[in-house]
Amino acid sequence: xSGRPAPLSGFPEWLPADRIVEQHLLDRLRRTFELYGxxxxxxxxxxxxxxxxxxxxIDKEVYLLRRMQAEESEADAGLGLHFDLTVPFARYVVExxxxxVFPFRRYQIxxxxxxxxxxxxxxxxxxxxxxxxxxxxxxxxxxxxELALVMADALGALPIPPVRIQINNRKVAEGFxxxxxxxxxxxxxRAVDKLDKIGPVKVRALLVAYTGASGAxxxxxxxxxxxxxxxxxxxxxxxxxxxxxxMLDEGLEELVAVLDAAAGHAPGVVAADLRIxxxxxxxxxxVYETLLVxxxxxxxxxxxxxxxxxxxxxxxxYPGVGLSIxxxxxxxxxxxxxxxxxxxxxxxxxxxxxxxxESRTACNTLxxxxxxxxxxxxxxxxxxxxxxxIRYADRRGIPYVxxxxxxxxxxxxxxxxxxxxxxxADPATWVPPEADLHPTVxxxx
Amino acid sequence: xSGRPAPLSGFPEWLPADRIVEQHLLDRLRRTFELYGxxxxxxxxxxxxxxxxxxxxIDKEVYLLRRMQAEESEADAGLGLHFDLTVPFARYVVExxxxxVFPFRRYQIxxxxxxxxxxxxxxxxxxxxxxxxxxxxxxxxxxxxELALVMADALGALPIPPVRIQINNRKVAEGFxxxxxxxxxxxxxRAVDKLDKIGPVKVRALLVAYTGASGAxxxxxxxxxxxxxxxxxxxxxxxxxxxxxxMLDEGLEELVAVLDAAAGHAPGVVAADLRIxxxxxxxxxxVYETLLVxxxxxxxxxxxxxxxxxxxxxxxxYPGVGLSIxxxxxxxxxxxxxxxxxxxxxxxxxxxxxxxxESRTACNTLxxxxxxxxxxxxxxxxxxxxxxxIRYADRRGIPYVxxxxxxxxxxxxxxxxxxxxxxxADPATWVPPEADLHPTVxxxx
Numbered sequence: 001x002s003g004r005p006a007p008l009s010g011f012p013e014w015l016p017a018d019r020i021v022e023q024h025l026l027d028r029l030r031r032t033f034e035l036y037g038x039x040x041x042x043x044x045x046x047x048x049x050x051x052x053x054x055x056x057x058i059d060k061e062v063y064l065l066r067r068m069q070a071e072e073s074e075a076d077a078g079l080g081l082h083f084d085l086t087v088p089f090a091r092y093v094v095e096x097x098x099x100x101v102f103p104f105r106r107y108q109i110x111x112x113x114x115x116x117x118x119x120x121x122x123x124x125x126x127x128x129x130x131x132x133x134x135x136x137x138x139x140x141x142x143x144x145x146e147l148a149l150v151m152a153d154a155l156g157a158l159p160i161p162p163v164r165i166q167i168n169n170r171k172v173a174e175g176f177x178x179x180x181x182x183x184x185x186x187x188x189x190r191a192v193d194k195l196d197k198i199g200p201v202k203v204r205a206l207l208v209a210y211t212g213a214s215g216a217x218x219x220x221x222x223x224x225x226x227x228x229x230x231x232x233x234x235x236x237x238x239x240x241x242x243x244x245x246x247m248l249d250e251g252l253e254e255l256v257a258v259l260d261a262a263a264g265h266a267p268g269v270v271a272a273d274l275r276i277x278x279x280x281x282x283x284x285x286x287v288y289e290t291l292l293v294x295x296x297x298x299x300x301x302x303x304x305x306x307x308x309x310x311x312x313x314x315x316x317x318y319p320g321v322g323l324s325i326x327x328x329x330x331x332x333x334x335x336x337x338x339x340x341x342x343x344x345x346x347x348x349x350x351x352x353x354x355x356x357x358e359s360r361t362a363c364n365t366l367x368x369x370x371x372x373x374x375x376x377x378x379x380x381x382x383x384x385x386x387x388x389x390i391r392y393a394d395r396r397g398i399p400y401v402x403x404x405x406x407x408x409x410x411x412x413x414x415x416x417x418x419x420x421x422x423x424x425a426d427p428a429t430w431v432p433p434e435a436d437l438h439p440t441v442x443x444x445x
Numbered sequence: 446x447s448g449r450p451a452p453l454s455g456f457p458e459w460l461p462a463d464r465i466v467e468q469h470l471l472d473r474l475r476r477t478f479e480l481y482g483x484x485x486x487x488x489x490x491x492x493x494x495x496x497x498x499x500x501x502x503i504d505k506e507v508y509l510l511r512r513m514q515a516e517e518s519e520a521d522a523g524l525g526l527h528f529d530l531t532v533p534f535a536r537y538v539v540e541x542x543x544x545x546v547f548p549f550r551r552y553q554i555x556x557x558x559x560x561x562x563x564x565x566x567x568x569x570x571x572x573x574x575x576x577x578x579x580x581x582x583x584x585x586x587x588x589x590x591e592l593a594l595v596m597a598d599a600l601g602a603l604p605i606p607p608v609r610i611q612i613n614n615r616k617v618a619e620g621f622x623x624x625x626x627x628x629x630x631x632x633x634x635r636a637v638d639k640l641d642k643i644g645p646v647k648v649r650a651l652l653v654a655y656t657g658a659s660g661a662x663x664x665x666x667x668x669x670x671x672x673x674x675x676x677x678x679x680x681x682x683x684x685x686x687x688x689x690x691x692m693l694d695e696g697l698e699e700l701v702a703v704l705d706a707a708a709g710h711a712p713g714v715v716a717a718d719l720r721i722x723x724x725x726x727x728x729x730x731x732v733y734e735t736l737l738v739x740x741x742x743x744x745x746x747x748x749x750x751x752x753x754x755x756x757x758x759x760x761x762x763y764p765g766v767g768l769s770i771x772x773x774x775x776x777x778x779x780x781x782x783x784x785x786x787x788x789x790x791x792x793x794x795x796x797x798x799x800x801x802x803e804s805r806t807a808c809n810t811l812x813x814x815x816x817x818x819x820x821x822x823x824x825x826x827x828x829x830x831x832x833x834x835i836r837y838a839d840r841r842g843i844p845y846v847x848x849x850x851x852x853x854x855x856x857x858x859x860x861x862x863x864x865x866x867x868x869x870a871d872p873a874t875w876v877p878p879e880a881d882l883h884p885t886v887x888x889x890x
Contacts, residue, residue, distance in 0.1 A: 004758050005496070005540045008524075011489035013537065015544055016551070019485050035816040037793035037823035037843075040464050044456035044570050045490070045556060051450070061512075067560035068507045068525070079453075080513070092458065095450045099460055101840045103826050105791075106461070111490060115512035125489050140826060142805060149809075264806040265813075313449050346550075348482035360587060361709040364594075368710075371480040378482035381548050381585060395546045398482075 010118030011125045012328060017345035017397075018335050022127075024342070024441040025158055025327065026109055029129050032154040033107035038131050041106045043088035045113075046079040051091055061114040081113040085130045086282070086304075086322060090311035093134050093318050102136040102318075103143070109327075121298050121329045130304075132322030134311065139319040141254055144286040144306055145261035145270075151290070151302055151323045152269045159443030160334060162293045163302070166228075166273035167258060170283050170305070171251025172238065173224070173274070179245030180220050186281070187211045192225055193277035196299075200225075225275040230263060232256045234272045251285070258286055284308040288323055292330070301330045340443040344397030347376045347439060349432055350414070351393040352402045354383040359404065366404055366412070369427040375437065377402075390417055399436050402427070455563030456570045457773060462790035462842075463780045467572075469787070469886040470603055470772065471554055474574050477599040478552035483576050486551045488533035490558075491524040496536055506559040526558040530575045531727070531749075531767060535756035538579050538763050547763075548580040548588070554772075566743050566774045575749075577767030579756065584764040586699055589731040589751055590706035590715075596735070596747055596768045597714040604888030605779060607738045608747070611673075611718035612703060615728050615750070616696025617683065618669070618719070624690030625665050631726070632656045637670055638722035641744075645670075670720040675708060677701045679717045696730070703731055729753040733768055737775070746775045785888040789842030792821045792884060794877055795859070796838040797847045799828040804849065811849055811857075814872040820882065822847075835862055844881050847872070 007013070014022060030040070052062055063081040082088045085108045093104060109129045116122055131150060133143045148165050155163045173192070174185040182188055191206040200222050207218035220241060227237050235252040255272055262270035278287040285306035292301050304323035311318035334340040350370055352363045360379065367377040378398070380389045386403070393401050394417055402425070405411035414430060415422040431437075452458070459467060475485070497507055508526040527533045530553045538549060554574045561567055576595060578588045593610050600608045618637070619630040627633055636651040643651075645667050652663035665686060672682050680697040700717055707715035723732040730751035737746050749768035756763035779785040795815055797808045805824065812822040823843070825834045831848070838846050839862055847870070850856035859875060860867040876882075 004542075005493075005536050007540065008489065008491070008493075011491060013489055014486070015541060016484040016486060019487065023485055034792035035819070035821045037791055037821055039461040039791050040468055041459070041461055042464065044453065044458055045558070046453070046456060046570070048450075048453075063510045064513055065508045065510065065526070068509055069560070081510070091450050095452065096460060097449075101790075101837075105823070113490070115514070125491070135826075142802075143826070146809075146824075261806070265809045345546075346482055346484050347479035357587075361706070364591075364710045374480070376480050376482055378550070379591075381580075381588070392546075 010116075010123050012123055012332060014331075014335075015345070017342045018331070020342040020345065020439050021335055021340045021441050022327070022331055025331065026127075026129065028157050029109070029154050029325065029327075030107070032150070032157050033131055036105075036131075036150050036153075038105045038107040038150075041089075041092065041108055042110055043082070043085070043092050043108070045081055045111070047082050047088055047091065049078045049080050052080050052083065052087060054087070061116050063113050063115055083114045084112055085110060085128050085324065086132065086307070086310070089130070089132055089322075090134075090307075090318070090320065093320075094311050094313055097136065097313075097316070097318070103133050103139060104135075105131070105133050107131045121333065123328055123332075126326065126328035129325040129327050130322055132320050134318050134320035136316055136318055139308075139321065141257055142261055144254070144321050145258045145265075147304070147321055147323050148258070148262055148270050148288060149266055151288075151325070152266060155290070155302065155325070159340060159441055160292065160330065161295065161339075161444045164291045164293060165270045165302070166276055166289050166291065167255070167270060168272065168274050168276040168287050169251040169255040169258075169285055170287060171247045171285060172255055173251075173277065175245040175248030175251050176224050176238070176241075176243050177221060179243035179248050180217050182211060182213055182217055182221075184211055188213070188221055189277045190279070192221060192275070193279055195225060195275055227274040228272060230268070230271045231259055234259070234274075238274070254285055278303060278305055282307045282310045286321065290323075292333075295333055298329065298333050301326050334443065340441060343435075343440045343442070344399070345439075346396050346398060348378045348396065348398045349375050349437055350377045350400045350402050351389065351396075351398045352377060352379045352404065353386055353389045354380045355404070357383050359383075363404060366402070366427050370402075370430075373428075373431075375432065390415070393417055400432060455561075455568050457568055457777060459776075459780075460790070462787045463776070465787040465790065465884050466780055466785045466886050467772070467776055470776065471572075471574065473602050474599050474770065474772075475552070475554070477595070477602050478576055481550070481576075481595050481598075483550045483552040483595075486534075486537065486553055487555055488527070488530070488537050488553070490526055490556070492527050492533055492536065494523045494525050497525050497528065497532060499532070506561050508558050508560055528559045529557055530555060530573050530769065531577065531752070531755070534575070534577055534767075535579075535752075535763070535765065538765075539756050539758055542581065542758075542761070542763070547582075548578050548584060550576070550578050552576045566771075566778065568773055568777075571771065571773035574770040574772050575767055577765050579763050579765035581761055581763055584751075584753075584766065586702055587706055589699070589766050590703045590710075592749070592766055592768050593703070593707055593715050593733060594711055596733075596770070597711060600735070600747065600770070604785060604886055605737065605775065606740065606784075606889045609736045609738060610715045610747070611721055611734050611736070612700065612715060613717065613719050613721040613732050614696040614700040614703075614730055615732060616692045616730060617700055618696075618722065620690040620693030620696050621669050621683070621686075621688050622666060624688035624693050625662050627656060627658055627662055627666075629656055633658070633666055634722050635724070637666060637720070638724050640670060640720055672719040673717060675713070675716045676704055679704070679719070683719070699730055723748060723750055727752045727755045731766065735768075737778075740778055743774065743778050746771050779888065785886060788880075788885045788887070789844070790884075791841050791843060793823045793841065793843045794820050794881055794883075795822045795845045795847050796834065796841075796843045797822060797824045797849065798831055798834045799825045800849070802828050804828075808849060811847070811872050815847075815875075818873075818876075820877065835860070838862055845877060
């Protein structure tokens with residue numbers, strides 16, 4: 001390596017202090033997910049291409065693998081990196097269905113890869129944190145409300161701005177489009193999905209040009225997308241548009257039931273917004289998006305939906321519902337704007353100063369005493385002058401420097417290098433203030 | 446998905462109970478690493494191919510990436526998945542050197558990929574847990590001893606059999622081979638590296654056939670490889686072979702210094718074994734292997750070494766030393782043989798029984814009370830008969846079922862479904878026994 005390597009666009013890496021922020025977020029998410037009884041799994045990074053392409057739309061973004069020395073006929077030639085955690089999870093459930101207890105609740109925090117053009121908040125490699133519940137046979141609708149509330153709780157436990165969870169139901173959209181007389185609801189959905197990006201005028205033009213909609217039909221679809229609300233009034237406003245369809249009725253019933261269940265437990269957290277479409281083809285009912293208040297331009301930071309047909313074998317159905325937090329998107333925005341900060345870049349609380357190389361073994365023993373008591377401790381790498389060792393601790397962000405006393409006297413002292421206070425201390429009993437024991441993360445708590 | 450998908454050979458996935466074991470190991474490793482002041486980083490999964498191939502030997506195992514819809518000329522055509530965490534780390538250090546404080550101590554727990562033929566303990570995707578210290582300029586030798594002791598501590602804190610850390614020094618081998626009169630020490634090292642696989646007779650034949658060694662020279666190399674020990678006597682035995690070379694002297698001095706420093710702090714943990722070669726070309730001094738007692742056939746579960754020349758720019762050197770635990774190898778052996786077990790497959794401690802769907806909101810509120818107190822709680826998915834709900838908890842491994850009392854009476858009861866004991870309980874004060882709060886992992890503690 002002769003020159004300095006440059007970063008790869010779309011493949012973010014964190015410096016240690018920002019990684020501490022990420023770990024803090026992931027630890028808190030894990031804690032919340034486990035409190036709700038979600039078990040952790042990880043799936044392999046690769047899936048057979050046929051598995052990845054089952055839902056079509058995203059195929060252009062898949063990274064394919066090839067072993068450098070592979071023969072043309074190698075079996076692993078047909079592998080690609082997963083682009084989300086839902087498709088691999090559905091495969092895992094079917095593969096292991098005999099060994100799982102249903103409804104199966106799992107969380108999964110892993111990297112995913114998409115060959116997209118990198119831009120603000122969009123990466124080629126990024127971390128997702130997913131929760132899903134999958135049943136064998138039927139999955140009760142109350143899980144659709146439950147998962148939104150779990151995510152509200154999980155996101156609310158992070159030191160980030162408040163969030164707004166918005167839901168819709170695919171059956172409402174699809175039923176309405178059918179009821180209006182449009183033959184290809186999926187095409188309509190794809191056009192409506194572009195509302196945030198291109199606005200209603202252009203979406204209307206798309207609808208007329210590509211879905212066979214008349215101007216009146218397109219206007220009805222756009223009218224539907226303006227409806228929002230937190231209770232049964234949403235359904236009344238849809239019905240007031242005068243469109244009738246059995247699937248629309250079913251969707252409205254589900255939508256209102258999820259709103260009611262969510263409001264019953266945590267009022268104000270979940271609202272309906274009929275503009276929401278979600279691009280992925282596998283959703284069949286409830287769909288979710290989540291906006292970070294004050295950062296709406298970032299797009300959804302936690303999305304998902306109900307998928308009744310993603311997983312199955314010949315004789316069994318495995319309907320599921322899940323949500324996925326875009327951890328990298330969230331983190332890059334908040335860290336990038338200085339809204340999330342770690343108190344220091346190292347886990348270390350104490351640096352043991354080394355007076356001379358001959359005393360390094362004694363310093364190691366002292367450090368071991370502190371570590372046994374849960375205090376993260378390093379021993380200074382060089383027996384420099386103490387002033388230099390203190391500056392080393394300062395540059396690393398280590399708050400305390402420990403000066404071992406001469407072996408036969410035992411008058412150790414510890415210095416808080418921020419205040420300069422120095423006092424006698426015993427490694428068997430000294431404790432730092434709680435706020436100094438581990439790095440802390442500050443944000444919008 | 447019409448049929449049941451089959452596992453992909455070489456890409457292991459864990460069921461939830463075994464994933465709990467893995468998380469337990471990783472949590473403990475992280476804790477130990479942080480107690481020693483190692484900061485976490487993660488690097489992207491991909492590196493430019495030129496970066497991956499810098500050390501040559503492993504090139505046949507690299508997975509290359511290609512975007513499915515990529516043009517021939519795409520910039521990301523030259524990317525491959527990393528096959529270890531050392532090469533990416535070295536690149537990260539040079540790329541970010543202006544933002545890091547040296548010596549930089551980091552741990553890194555991530556998946557790596559190698560296109561190898563899968564076999565027992567060898568995977569195509571596996572998890573490594575690495576620690577490294579990298580300096581700018583010079584890295585003191587005491588870090589070579591320190592890192593072995595950190596790993597001894599980290600592995601000793603896991604519920605696994607005891608380990609033996611064995612070290613050698615590249616300078617000893619290379620200096621000795623030169624001193625014997627062999628011109629290509631790297632070729633000799635590669636042959637000696639096969640000792641465990643093919644035995645001394647075949648290695649001797651390789652040495653004679655491919656390195657230009659005479660029978661006597663080959664015998665001397667094999668003789669060197671038989672030497673083991675825990676102190677300066679190792680150097681004496683090497684010198685007794687009558688080979689003189691300045692690099693050999695330097696290597697023996699380093700080897701004994703590392704042994705002495707390790708013994709000074711933790712006698713018996715680290716021993717020299719001059720058979721150890723380590724295949725990777727980038728090691729320049731100390732090399733490490735680690736055997737799991739009773740599972741020596743598994744090969745090394747924690748390996749590494751000193752690399753003085755892996756990272757650098759035109760004007761700066763970044764020598765480092767590090768060790769890497771093969772977490773997947775360790776886990777697959779111990780879990781596969783039933784030597785590591787989780788007490789249950791779910792984080793859940795309590796299942797709240799639901800008497801009727803109308804009471805689900807009240808059950809959710811009760812569950813929230815338990816969760817706020819750190820007790821992982823699920824609400825039953827169906828308002829079945831209580832017997833069926835208890836069987837559901839039993840199948841999932843949830844130890845307690847909570848029966849909410851009628852709203853106006855408030856006489857909740859909780860049942861330990863293992864003993865059948867049932868007693869009145871208040872969600873605001875009830876605590877499970879410590880051993881039931883979270884899943885526990887049992888092994889060879």
